[in-house]
Amino acid sequence: MNKNMLYRSIPKVDVLLENETIQKLIDHYSRDTVMEAIHIEMDKLREFIGQCEEEDRARAQIELLLAHIEMTVAAMHTPNMCMVINGTGTILHTNLGRAPIGQEHMRRLSAIATGYSNLEYNLKEGRRGERYSHFEKLLCKITGAEAAMAVNNNAAAVMLILSSLAKGGQVVVSRGELVEIGGKFRIPDVMEQSGATLVEVGTTNKTHFDDYENAITEETKALLKVHTSNYRIVGFTESVGIDELIPIAKEHEIPVIEDLGSGVLIDLSKYGITYEPTVQDSIAKGADVVCFSGDKLLGGPQAGIIIGRKKYIDMMKKNQLTRALRIDKFTAAALEMVLQEYLSEEKAIQNIPVLRMITCPLEDVKWEAEELCKILNEKELPAKIECVPCESQIGGGSLPLERIPSMAVAIHPQKISVAELEERMRHLPIPAIPRTVNDTVLLDVRTIERRFFKLLAEQFKELDVLEKISLIAGR
Numbered sequence: 001m002n003k004n005m006l007y008r009s010i011p012k013v014d015v016l017l018e019n020e021t022i023q024k025l026i027d028h029y030s031r032d033t034v035m036e037a038i039h040i041e042m043d044k045l046r047e048f049i050g051q052c053e054e055e056d057r058a059r060a061q062i063e064l065l066l067a068h069i070e071m072t073v074a075a076m077h078t079p080n081m082c083m084v085i086n087g088t089g090t091i092l093h094t095n096l097g098r099a100p101i102g103q104e105h106m107r108r109l110s111a112i113a114t115g116y117s118n119l120e121y122n123l124k125e126g127r128r129g130e131r132y133s134h135f136e137k138l139l140c141k142i143t144g145a146e147a148a149m150a151v152n153n154n155a156a157a158v159m160l161i162l163s164s165l166a167k168g169g170q171v172v173v174s175r176g177e178l179v180e181i182g183g184k185f186r187i188p189d190v191m192e193q194s195g196a197t198l199v200e201v202g203t204t205n206k207t208h209f210d211d212y213e214n215a216i217t218e219e220t221k222a223l224l225k226v227h228t229s230n231y232r233i234v235g236f237t238e239s240v241g242i243d244e245l246i247p248i249a250k251e252h253e254i255p256v257i258e259d260l261g262s263g264v265l266i267d268l269s270k271y272g273i274t275y276e277p278t279v280q281d282s283i284a285k286g287a288d289v290v291c292f293s294g295d296k297l298l299g300g301p302q303a304g305i306i307i308g309r310k311k312y313i314d315m316m317k318k319n320q321l322t323r324a325l326r327i328d329k330f331t332a333a334a335l336e337m338v339l340q341e342y343l344s345e346e347k348a349i350q351n352i353p354v355l356r357m358i359t360c361p362l363e364d365v366k367w368e369a370e371e372l373c374k375i376l377n378e379k380e381l382p383a384k385i386e387c388v389p390c391e392s393q394i395g396g397g398s399l400p401l402e403r404i405p406s407m408a409v410a411i412h413p414q415k416i417s418v419a420e421l422e423e424r425m426r427h428l429p430i431p432a433i434p435r436t437v438n439d440t441v442l443l444d445v446r447t448i449e450r451r452f453f454k455l456l457a458e459q460f461k462e463l464d465v466l467e468k469i470s471l472i473a474g475r
Helices: 003-008 013-018 020-028 031-051 055-063 065-076 103-113 133-143 154-166 187-194 209-215 242-252 279-284 310-318 321-325 329-341 345-351 353-359 362-377 418-426 450-462
Strands: 090-092 147-151 170-174 180-182 197-201 220-226 256-261 289-293 304-308 383-395 404-413 435-437 440-444
Touching (some): 003 055, 013 020, 031 055, 133 304, 133 329, 147 154, 147 310, 147 329, 154 170, 154 187, 154 289, 154 304, 154 310, 154 321, 170 187, 170 209, 187 197, 197 209, 209 242, 220 242, 256 279, 279 304, 362 383, 362 404, 404 418, 418 435, 418 440
Parallel strands (some): 090 383, 170 220, 220 256
Antiparallel strands (some): 289 304, 383 404, 404 440, 435 440
């Protein structure tokens, strides 16, 4: 194999620039972009030839140079962030964007986002308004709180609360509630950034009322409860509830703050899910301030929602941190739309994708799986495709032990490995993210909308995803 001859057979840059295909790319994009793509692909080609030991394969790659340049130029002008099909069965998949927004909500949001809006303009009075006004009354009506606001996520909510109510003082919290939120962000670290001093009480598995009572001093500014929504301690455990802390907090004239983490507004136990304390429960029990996420069990956009007594919420709205942590027009609009659904539990279950997926009966999921299986089999793909039982999970740091009976479409490829199939599915025009179990690719249908069924099958067929040789694999 004469590699020098192969290197010499690579077209020169000036020859490529005269090619009709390259000329069209230059006209459509720009010369600089096309030149960059040419250099990238020629470097790749030289590296491939250097490592290749088969002349036919090397020459085949040379023949594909133009096609690869086209693909690289197109990729440069294609947004990296894209829609994916979630076949993992994890409903609140943090890596896949957590809670999806409903299509109708997105349609209405688009109309607001593509023009001007009354984000901070009071249409009734013709003067400046407040961005929280669009959803504050809704939150108060649903939860029973006196006032409400929102910042960009729940970690920000905790920091703002403590900065407003406890900066320069001490906050008492149970050692068993010092959770890591995710990405190495931890409650103690968030507290430190707020300017409050952490006072740990109790042990990892047991905290008593006396522990709180004995820890309160003149420096104590608040008692903090953190709901361990992303893990569970079971067995020999004991904790102190909000309702038990209220009397001692009132005696010392300090607020009780509760970080609920995922935050749920509907009792999911009636749908067969393990009971999770609702936001309404915390307010009813007397919590002064409660915060929770907007994009977890609530099923809305990323946000840190803060509700509670008006005097405390007003302090937070005046805090200089609020401007740095505030939500944008997209979040404010989406949050209002999602919260409106909660005025009717039935509508919330139907119209909020996360709640719909969590509560969908197994029989309905099974029917959907059989439909997807049928559509895929009609394409006569080189694979054994069948329906199999599986378990979904909620994810996103919510109800960590919960497993929901579900159905998946199992794909057993005949010509390629499971690892190859999984990789090719990630490179589809609309990528599909499955989970793999043993020698099988699983698409859990609980997290796949029906509108993607035919599209998924067409992508498999048109791009020969299950064949031994494919353009995707060649890249």
